[in-house]
Amino acid sequence: MNKTSKFWSIFSKTMMGLTLLFFYLPILYIIIFSFNGSKSLTRLDGFSLQWYEKMFADPVMMSSIGYTIAIALIATAVSTILGTFTAIGLSKSGKILRSSVERVNELPVMNPDIVTGISLLMLFSALAVSKGFMTMLLAHIMFCTPFVILSVMPKLRTLDPNLTDAALDLGATPFQAMTKVIIPQIKPSIIAGALIAFTMSFDDFVISYFVTGNGVQNISILVYTMSKRINPSINALSTLVIVIITISLIAVNLIPLIKRKAFDKEK
Amino acid sequence: MKKNSTVQKIARIALAAAALCSVFALGACSKKTDSAAASKYGSDTLKLYLPGAYTSDTLIPNFEKQFGVRVIVENFDSNEMMYAKVQAGDKYDVLIPSDYMIERLLKQDMLQKLDKSMIPNASELTDAVLNLSYDPKNEYSMPYFWGNVGIVYNTKNVDAEDIKAGYEIFQNEKYAGKLYWYDSERDSFMIALKVLGYSMNTDNKDEINKAYEWLLKMHDTVKPTYVTDEVIDNMSNGMKDIAIVYSGDAATILNANKDMSYVAPDQGTNIWVDAMVIPKNAENPKLANEFINYALSYEAALGNTKAVGYASANTKVLDEMTKEGGDFASNAAYRPRAGFAKDEIFHDNDVIRKMISELWIKVKAH
């Protein structure tokens, strides 16, 4: 027994180590090349901070970070709530309604982005909506929500329906049954769905390109449209994003800790 | 009550951050402008739609300062991406598409005439880019950058004799595996048609089929790697010996790697021009004309060509860059040849476009 658990511990540590190496090798590469002395993305020529200067001096680059994060956060929040509620509703609905919504829901996931992008371009043009932040946000909610539903649905199907029924029999309102009984049980899949939605929104170029206007450009649009003369300022931008995300994640994890300590001291 | 979990905290902080970012991003847009400009031009904003990284860093800030206006810039990564949005009714004041795309926009009546009285700097343009077939009197367009398509090769690894064969070197087995081909159906068929001695604007299906066969043979004999813009970085680092490259990108490669040289083959090539136009639905055509005139000026054009590396349409700038001590002195790629009989401009042809697009897929998937 001891031998197997020791083997298991070594195995899991090496596996995690290799996985993290695999995931962070390109990230490390991006960070290193953000300090490159020349324009090359693949060959190092000395150290310089010129790409950071270039990035901070460029208002379009700086505003693109703002747009990207704002849209990703709002789209993730909306699509997580919308997706979770819909998935719960679907799990209690008839088979025909459920499977037809599920099939439609899969369309944006499997269609090439260009098809989704062009179809939304036609929609917004037909409705004569002026394009910009709002249209981009709506489009992002549109393609993020399916990922949340796809993520939450399988877990919902394995839940015991009797639990919800029992809660309702005991006088809980459906809303209470949902927040107190269902949601706690599917929380991990909601988080997974939210993370995927965030990734999708953060990374999208093609759809965003077709639905934006008025100078609203996210990081992806910037990266793809400068692909011809792409340069390490993009790496500097990515490094800045890594720093922003890391700091906010640490903050989110530390603030409760500090609060708790302060609370303990008061006691 | 473990309900008030980290998840909710993350959500709360995230929403606060989103609000902050929106303010930050929108704040970047609301720069101070001049009300005098608004009364002079009817509006104080200019919407510019152009390829990514196609201006110097100072072009737009200087224009904004000088005229007291605000410029909204949006970028596209190909003429076709631009066309899709403009066709759908998106409004811009100035576009910078390529020759064949200008022809298509004109055919569909989507451009308006320029106000030549507002564009005195047009006199500084070089002859080679004026009065071309897509816009014979330059009533609708003012050239911005121009160039041709040719071969970048490593002088250390490629025999001078072999390169004399022009595009035929792409069927020379000696260089199998050492070539990059530019992954674009238009340029690919242009090359094949030129090798065979046809016009690159042919609508003769036999000629196109022969070109297709030439490309298939090329694909099978030398097995090139099909790349697009990665070619700039890869050739600068000398990853392969021969590549099809746009002259402007070749100029950048040649400046980065002294072993590389450039030739526009004798079989003829494609002369391309990217030019500024004003769409019919522009909201601020007066300011658009002002911008076009400004972008044609010596200082603006000099800054642009230095930053991007593409040949300027301004005669004085061309001379300045190629003279002794200029940024592109003795750079074989920077200044495109003018007046070569076999060089042509692309025409837009709906039927042929669809045909070669399908044939090109067949070549690559062969």
Add this chain to the structure above:
Amino acid sequence: MRINKFRLMTYPYIGWIIVMIVVPMLLIGLYAFTVPGNDVASVKFSLDNFARFATDAVFLKVVGKSLWIAFLTTVVCILLGYPIAYIISKAKGNKSMILILLLTLPTWINMLVRTYAWMGILQEGGVFSSICAFFGFEGVSLLYTDFAVTLGMVYNFLPFMILQIHTSLAKMDNSLLEAASDLGANRVQSFLRVTLPLSLPGVVSGITLVFLPAVSSFFIPKLLGGGQYVLVGNVIESQFLTAGDWHFGSAISLIMAIIIIISMWLTRKIDVQPKKEN
């Protein structure tokens, strides 16, 4: 009666998808079943677009290749993702959440930038070939090979697979495992009989999240495999853009949607079994 209240919750989304998904897709469908007429305004109904696709071997080859790459990516993602998700689910307390965040953080860097980084790592003279040179293998370049494409695809999609399998393993009822060991099952047996079947829904939704977008992806294959890596995503893109033939592009995407729906329907059959056991 009470069930209906839950059903009400789906109505906002149904309204939303009708406007944002169904209507736009109908427009695409309209393009697929028509060809341009003599002038711009007149179009006529036709099945030509589909016939053009079905009668040309090269398109079938391209579809086959796209499905194969997506399949390969999905299989590798399961083989790597399952053990990783399993290890994460065994981590104690906050540690598993931190590991999950660590694995998703790289996906928030732009895909093109990450792929450019891989190009630099894999090409001749890059990190990888330097390591090979150290062991005596000179001039190794992995860029523009099948390996590079698979690696890039797996890199992009693996986090989704891990997330999905992890969620199905995370809240697994430990009493079931204890019961299994009480009944004399060893670790392997209890894994095969209890853990694996219960985690299958996660695997299936992981497959959905990897396979569906992988079929139509083309930036990664194009950059890491070179332009000769023609996939259905490239064909559709070039029809919409360079060729400007929205009709044919729409038809191809419709055909692909049908192929994918059928293959997903087959996959879901796996999902039915654990439900019966419950």
